[in-house]
Amino acid sequence: MSFPRVSRRSFRVWQRNRDVFLSLWKAELVPYAIEPLIILSALGFGLGFFIEIDELGGGSYLDFLTPGIIAAYTMFSATFECTYGSYVRMELQRTYEAIIATPVNIEDVITGEILWAATRSLMTAIAIGLVGMALGVVPSPLALLVLPMAFLMGIMFGSIAMLFTSLAPSISTFNYFFTLVVTPLYFFGGVFFPLKGLPDTLARVASFVPMSPAVNIVRALYGGQLHPGLVWDLLYILAIALTFFTLSLVSMRRRLIK
Amino acid sequence: MDRKSPVVEARNLVKRYGDFLAVDNIDFSVDQGECFGFLGPNGAGKTSTLRMIGCVSPLSGGELLVGGMSVTGDVRAIKAMLGVVPQTENLDPDLTVWQNLMVYARYFDTPRKLALERAEEALEFMQLQDRKGSPIGILSDGMKRRLLIARALINQPRVVILDEPTTGLDPQARHLVWQKLDNLRSQGTSLLLSTHYMEEATRLCDRVVIIFRGKIIARGRPGDLVARYAGEEVLELRLGPGEKPGLAAKIKDLGVASVEVGDTLYLFGGGGEALRGRLGVDAARAVLRPSTLEDVFLLLTGRGLEE
Numbered sequence: 001m002s003f004p005r006v007s008r009r010s011f012r013v014w015q016r017n018r019d020v021f022l023s024l025w026k027a028e029l030v031p032y033a034i035e036p037l038i039i040l041s042a043l044g045f046g047l048g049f050f051i052e053i054d055e056l057g058g059g060s061y062l063d064f065l066t067p068g069i070i071a072a073y074t075m076f077s078a079t080f081e082c083t084y085g086s087y088v089r090m091e092l093q094r095t096y097e098a099i100i101a102t103p104v105n106i107e108d109v110i111t112g113e114i115l116w117a118a119t120r121s122l123m124t125a126i127a128i129g130l131v132g133m134a135l136g137v138v139p140s141p142l143a144l145l146v147l148p149m150a151f152l153m154g155i156m157f158g159s160i161a162m163l164f165t166s167l168a169p170s171i172s173t174f175n176y177f178f179t180l181v182v183t184p185l186y187f188f189g190g191v192f193f194p195l196k197g198l199p200d201t202l203a204r205v206a207s208f209v210p211m212s213p214a215v216n217i218v219r220a221l222y223g224g225q226l227h228p229g230l231v232w233d234l235l236y237i238l239a240i241a242l243t244f245f246t247l248s249l250v251s252m253r254r255r256l257i258k
Numbered sequence: 259m260d261r262k263s264p265v266v267e268a269r270n271l272v273k274r275y276g277d278f279l280a281v282d283n284i285d286f287s288v289d290q291g292e293c294f295g296f297l298g299p300n301g302a303g304k305t306s307t308l309r310m311i312g313c314v315s316p317l318s319g320g321e322l323l324v325g326g327m328s329v330t331g332d333v334r335a336i337k338a339m340l341g342v343v344p345q346t347e348n349l350d351p352d353l354t355v356w357q358n359l360m361v362y363a364r365y366f367d368t369p370r371k372l373a374l375e376r377a378e379e380a381l382e383f384m385q386l387q388d389r390k391g392s393p394i395g396i397l398s399d400g401m402k403r404r405l406l407i408a409r410a411l412i413n414q415p416r417v418v419i420l421d422e423p424t425t426g427l428d429p430q431a432r433h434l435v436w437q438k439l440d441n442l443r444s445q446g447t448s449l450l451l452s453t454h455y456m457e458e459a460t461r462l463c464d465r466v467v468i469i470f471r472g473k474i475i476a477r478g479r480p481g482d483l484v485a486r487y488a489g490e491e492v493l494e495l496r497l498g499p500g501e502k503p504g505l506a507a508k509i510k511d512l513g514v515a516s517v518e519v520g521d522t523l524y525l526f527g528g529g530g531e532a533l534r535g536r537l538g539v540d541a542a543r544a545v546l547r548p549s550t551l552e553d554v555f556l557l558l559t560g561r562g563l564e565e
Contacts, residue, residue, distance in 0.1 A: 012365050019361060020352040094348035100314055101342040102365035102413075103334040258275065258315060 004107040004249035012104055013112025014119070036128040039069055040135055043192070059223075066132040067139075067222035068191035070146065071153065071214040073128055074121035078154040079182055081117035082161035083174045089113075090165070096256060110252045114158040114245065121154025122147060140224025149221070153214045156237055159244035160210070166251035185211040210240050265290045265325060265417055265448045266311055272319030273306045273472075280306040282472035283320070290416070293439070293449040295463035295480075297456065297555065303472040304452035305345060308421050311450065312342050325416065338366060341410030345421040345452075347402050349394045355381070355405060356390040359412055366413040373412070380408035384438060400431030407438065418442065420451040424458060436461055456551035466551070470559050480551050487557050488549035493525040493533055496543040508537055517556045524556055 021028060040062065048061030089095040100106050125146060129139070139146075164177045188195075188202070189211020195203045206212060213233030220230055266288040273281035281303040288294040296304040309315035310322055313333040322329045324336045350358050359380060363373035381387050384404040389397065397405065403423065410418055423439070424432040439462055443449050453459055459466050460480045468476040468483075476483055497505070505523065509516050514533065515526040525533060526549070534544045 009365070009367070012367075015364060016350075016361050019357065023353075023357075093351055094344075094346060095350055097314075097344065098348040098350065098362075099365055101312055101337065101340070101344070102362070103337045103367070104365045105333070 004246065004253065005105065006107045006111045006249070007105070009104045010108040010111035010115060013099065013109050014115045016099075017112070017116040018119075032124060032127045033131060036069060036073065036124075036131045040066060040128070040131055040137075044135065062132075062135060063137055063223075064219075065192065066128070066137045067146075067218040068215050070125050070128045070132075070150065070222075071211060071218045072186055072189070072191045073124045074150045074153040074214070075157040075182065075185060075211065077120040077124040078114075078117035078156075078158035079161045079178075081120050082113060082158040083165055083168075083177060084171070085117075086113050086162060086165050087168060087171055087174070090256070091171075100256070106253050106256055107249045110162060110249055111245075114155055114162055114248070117158030117161075118151045118154030121157070122151045125150035139222045142221045142224045142226070145221050146218055149214075149217055152237060152241065155245065156210060156214075156241035159241055159248050162248035163244050163251055166248055166255050185209050190215040210237065213237050263290060263326075264288060264323075266294075266450065267323040268307075268311075268320065269322075270320035271307070271310065271317065271322055273303070273310060273315065274318040279472050281310075281318075284467075284469070284472075284474045286467055286474065286477070288417075288448060288450060290448055291443070291446050292464040293443050293451065293462050295459040295466035296450070296452040296469055297454065297459050297466050297551070298452075298469035299454055302469040304469055305421055307469075308419050308450065308452055312340060312419055313337050338413065339416045341413065341415035341418040343403075343406045343410045343418065343420040343423055345425065347399075347406060349402060349405060349409070351394045353394070354390070355386060355392050355394070355397070358394065358405065359409055362409050363412045368413065376412055376414065380411045383411070383441075384408040385434070398431075400427050400434070403427060403431065403435060404438070407435070411442075415447065417448045417450060420449065422453055423451060424453075424455065432458075456555065460551055468555060468558065475558050476554065483554050484549050484551055487526075488553040489527045490549060491528055491530055491546055492549045492553050493530065494545040494547065495523040495525065495534075495537075495539050497521050497523055498543070501539075505537060505539070512536070515557065517560055519556065524553065526553065526557060 044060070044062030044065050048065070051061040053059060053061060053064055096106065096109050099109050129143070129146070132139075160181070161177070164174075164181070168174065188198075188206040189209050190206070191211065195206050195212065198206060213236045216233045217230055217237075220226055264287040266286075268284060268286050271281055271284050272279070284303075284307070286294075296307060298304050306315065310317055310329065311324060313324075313329050313336050317329065325339055327336050329336060350361065353361055356377065359377035360373055363376065368376065381390065384407055386401060386404055386408060389401065394402070407420075407423070420439070424435050427435065436458070439449060439451075449462070451462065463480060465479055466477065466483070467474045476487070478486070495505075509525070512533070514529065517524045530546050534541065534546070
């Protein structure tokens with residue numbers, strides 16, 4: 001089997017999704033700001049009442065939580081886009097079928113979809129960052145690097161979701177994905193608490209879920225405290241992203257080109 | 259390009275899905291500028307053939323050239339010269355009528371200025387100018403089909419592939435689509451269409467192949483096929499209970515070609531009124547009418563087209 005043939009035409013699919021987003025932006029934009037506002041204020045202020053953090057230079061729980069929520073929501077944005085969004089376009093609207101009748105091939109379509117998912121992750125990261133600032137979370141200047149990282153994480157989480165979508169027999173199958181993959185990543189990826197608080201075995205397992213390196217990186221960039229371990233986190237994310245991206249292309253071709 | 263050179267050429271074309279043989283070793287060639295029809299009942303292999311021509315379904319065997327290029331080679335170059343009207347509507351419901359055309363033009367890398375011109379032209383041609391801003395959801399089925407055709411024209415294709423272009427349309431919408439397809443062909447565009455409506459094939463197609471269970475069982479100009487297989491007229495007899503055995507024997511003696519579908523007996527090869535008289539069937543239960551392509555299909559397969 002040859003490596004999937006992706007071309008610059010995947011940008012055409014990205015443009016299609018952007019155009020749809022722009023014509024629906026009023027409906028899309030509000031949840032972007034409201035949901036992180038609810039989470040950050042409820043958990044950050046509410047739960048933060050009980051929590052004192054010594055290790056991170058005495059910052060508040062909200063300071064700890066905000067970068068974690070940014071990483072987590074890059075996952076949610078990309079995942080919703082590449083599960084329900086992509087499935088609806090593929091099966092119900094037959095949009096993929098319409099596009100692959102043109103010089104755009106199926107690998108371009110899937111790549112465009114994942115790039116768009118990553119774009120949404122980036123937009124989400126920005127929205128949460130702004131909400132965080134409004135609530136008094138001031139990041140280090142290094143936090144600007146969160147932007148390209150959010151895009152990369154979007155590619156990783158979008159590709160994982162896309163692989164599942166390529167195998168999903170029906171739209172209700174996504175319940176499994178959210179329960180068995182997304183929820184554990186959300187709660188055991190170090191978003192809400194440091195992994196070392198977990199029992200040893202669980203902590204070791206949790207360090208391998210792809211959310212953990214994402215949270216490590218965003219948190220380090222937010223606090224401006226870089227350390228060599230982050231290189232491994234980055235390589236781990238790149239490896240997962242590339243693996244699942246390739247698998248999703250192969251699997252989608254298998255599903256759709258018969 | 260030579261007008262008479264083939265724009266699509268298939269040799270020993272085969273399509274298999276697992277154990278199921280959908281297209282069984284067929285040959286055909288379509289000339290530039292002609293309307294070529296694939297006729298057959300549902301499941302005969304028409305859509306599989308069109309999908310292979312559209313480069314979205316790999317061949318299981320044989321050879322297929324489109325515009326002189328093999329579909330196993332540079333697929334993007336082939337798809338750039340095709341327009342595809344699918345059987346199931348797949349307009350982009352997240353976009354308006356106008357956006358559907360403009361976004362589709364972008365998939366072909368059409369420069370924006372050119373796309374604007376072509377989108378206007380296509381809408382005007384398909385009589386949808388006043389629907390520009392409409393969302394897809396409010397269009398009637400006939401308008402959706404016309405928009406699908408307009409969309410397929412956005413890259414000024416040399417070949418337009420239409421998979422059952424009028425299935426499900428009311429007669430008025432169907433005639434409008436036919437008229438537009440006629441216009442297209444007279445402008446030199448090749449049309450490849452699949453249909454199970456014999457009337458449609460007769461009206462539109464220069465040449466047809468009749469496909470049955472993956473094989474081509476007849477080919478030619480619609481008029482020639484009718485003359486060759488079914489003759490000028492068909493005698494249709496509505497049989498009463500118990501009448502069949504007696505008639506069957508008489509028909510055999512007369513050596514007349516016949517097909518039985520349900521309670522109707524079709525008799526071919528002329529003979530008309532006189533034949534009815536000799537068979538002793540009441541005139542009220544007999545119809546003498548001109549033969550059509552449908553009769554050719556009946557005669558060749560022993561069954562009706564639409565189940």
